[in-house]
Amino acid sequence: MLKKITAWVEDRMDLSTVRHLMLEKTVPKHRYTFFHLFGGAALFLFVIQIVTGILLLLYYKPTAGEAYKSVKFIITQVPFGWLIRSIHSWSANLMILAIFLHMFAKYFLKAYRKPRELTWISGFILLVLAMGFGFTGYLLPWNELAYFATRVGTESVGATPLIGHWLLQVFRGGEDVTGATLNRFFAIHVTVLPLVIIGILSIHLLLVQAQGMSKPIDVEEKGKIPFFPNFMLRDLMMWLGALIILLGLATFLPWELGRPVDTFASAPAGIKPEWYFLSMYQILKWMPAALAGIPGELIGIALINIGGALVLLVPFLDRKASREERSPWFTIFGILALVFLVAITVYAKLY
Amino acid sequence: MALSRRKFLNGLLGIFSLGGMAAVMSPVIQYLTPVKKQETAVSSVVAAKANELTPNTGKLFRFGSKPGILIMTPDGEYRAFSAICTHLGCTVQYSSEEQQIWCACHNGHYDLNGNVVSGPPPRPLEAYACFAKGSEIFVQRQKS
Incomplete structure (x- = not known):
């Protein structure tokens, strides 16, 4: 039966690319092959995000008056609503963690080097989009923490030279964070970002398929693993691991809803953003009011953007790796960046 | 240097394309800019x-x-x-x-x-x- 269907389809279109992917695609086998699995885990968690996101949409109401109540209804009245919402929130965090792990793994394997520069750039854009998902989704329950996080986040955008104030208004839908902001964030979260991310993700995956997986410089290759089914089964094991962790977290540490927004209340003590924004938060916190006449927050935001630009441009900065030569300075820089990122995140969380 | 007809038309097409994009983007940007609400000034x-x-x-x-x-x-x-x-x-x-x-x-x-x-x-x-x-x-x- 399957053969008949395949033959019917093949009569109408060329399936050689699919057949090549299924039967002939291989993955280089070496001692770091494991590090290729984080991207698949991120993709798996993204699929979970889409499914749970659609389920949440059935009950969620994106207005200032109803948003908090509707999320409360989901987690208290709808059968398994608490689980769906908890999975959505935890999966978002795990997805961003998986993307970070994927990025650092690829960085240390120097997988960004020629000819995979575009794969790296599209991957970086995906990380930024995933963080955008986190930022816009965070506001949707319309709770106290989300309200102030959005005020700070959008105010930071307002520090952009020349178009800052206009951008702030466009994001907020006015001068302040109000129901209009919630409407805009909802639209961005459920329509704009998914469309953009699926486009960029398609390019990213197409590049991975077209170019295959990179082999680290100077690492002994111990042959090839067929992608299907051998590597796919390893991917599945990774997905299973991610699913077990996700379900464990969602079940035993259900995501809290917090208190509803009161636009005339003070920011509560101990208010902090999600862990993946903590490094930026801490940098902004450390900035003095002004430095050489330049506002501190502008310097902080500029530093964050410069850091991002450096990561984006790594394939073009690391010339040695592009010539298939070892580039130990970039490895050292990566280790320092990773240590700094972890240390500043832990510090911001604790103090 | 003489401007060939092809180059001239390509240039013209480029200008028209930019104009077309501006004609599309302008209302979109204005739509995205929030409407200013009249607020009673509280003293x-x-x-x-x-x-x-x-x-x-x-x-x-x-x-x-x-x-x-x-x-x-x-x-x-x-x-x-x-x-x-x-x-x-x-x-x-x-x-x-x-x-x-x-x-x-x-x-x-x-x-x-x-x-x-x-x-x-x-x-x-x-x-x-x-x-x-x-x-x-x-x-x-x-x-x-």
């Missing part, structure tokens, strides 16, 4: 009842569409400020322990005159005038 409000605050305490009040903070200093004097932190716009609160105005978002501290004591805020809080009238404490915008 003074009742911030608290006369017996509501005790020395070394504070409360938030609505000043139009923005929050304000009214403080009774340890000496029993009333002071009022905008409650919007000048750093990144969080709402501040009064810390009785430190006898300072504090922003929880990035740990900005202001003294009882609204001046920055520590942390990242770049400017003092906007100060309001306050006065007691009958059993109420009024706050009003200071004339610049």
Whole structure:
């Protein structure tokens, strides 16, 4: 039966690319092959995000008056609503963690080097989009923490030279964070970002398929693993691991809803953003009011953007790796960046 | 150098394309820019009842569409400020322990005159005038 269907389809279109992917695609086998699995885990968690996101949409109401109540209804009245919402929130965090792990793994394997520069750039854009998902989704329950996080986040955008104030208004839908902001964030979260991310993700995956997986410089290759089914089964094991962790977290540490927004209340003590924004938060916190006449927050935001630009441009900065030569300075820089990122995140969380 | 007909037409096409894009983008950008709402300018409000605050305490009040903070200093004097932190716009609160105005978002501290004591805020809080009238404490915008 399957053969008949395949033959019917093949009569109408060329399936050689699919057949090549299924039967002939291989993955280089070496001692770091494991590090290729984080991207698949991120993709798996993204699929979970889409499914749970659609389920949440059935009950969620994106207005200032109803948003908090509707999320409360989901987690208290709808059968398994608490689980769906908890999975959505935890999966978002795990997805961003998986993307970070994927990025650092690829960085240390120097997988960004020629000819995979575009794969790296599209991957970086995906990380930024995933963080955008986190930022816009965070506001949707319309709770106290989300309200102030959005005020700070959008105010930071307002520090952009020349178009800052206009951008702030466009994001907020006015001068302040109000129901209009919630409407805009909802639209961005459920329509704009998914469309953009699926486009960029398609390019990213197409590049991975077209170019295959990179082999680290100077690492002994111990042959090839067929992608299907051998590597796919390893991917599945990774997905299973991610699913077990996700379900464990969602079940035993259900995501809290917090208190509803009161636009005339003070920011509560101990208010902090999600862990993946903590490094930026801490940098902004450390900035003095002004430095050489330049506002501190502008310097902080500029530093964050410069850091991002450096990561984006790594394939073009690391010339040695592009010539298939070892580039130990970039490895050292990566280790320092990773240590700094972890240390500043832990510090911001604790103090 | 003579301009070939092809180059001329390509240039013209480029200009028309840019014009077309501008014609599409302009209404989109204007649509995205929020409509300015007419807000009644509030010049003074009742911030608290006369017996509501005790020395070394504070409360938030609505000043139009923005929050304000009214403080009774340890000496029993009333002071009022905008409650919007000048750093990144969080709402501040009064810390009785430190006898300072504090922003929880990035740990900005202001003294009882609204001046920055520590942390990242770049400017003092906007100060309001306050006065007691009958059993109420009024706050009003200071004339610049």
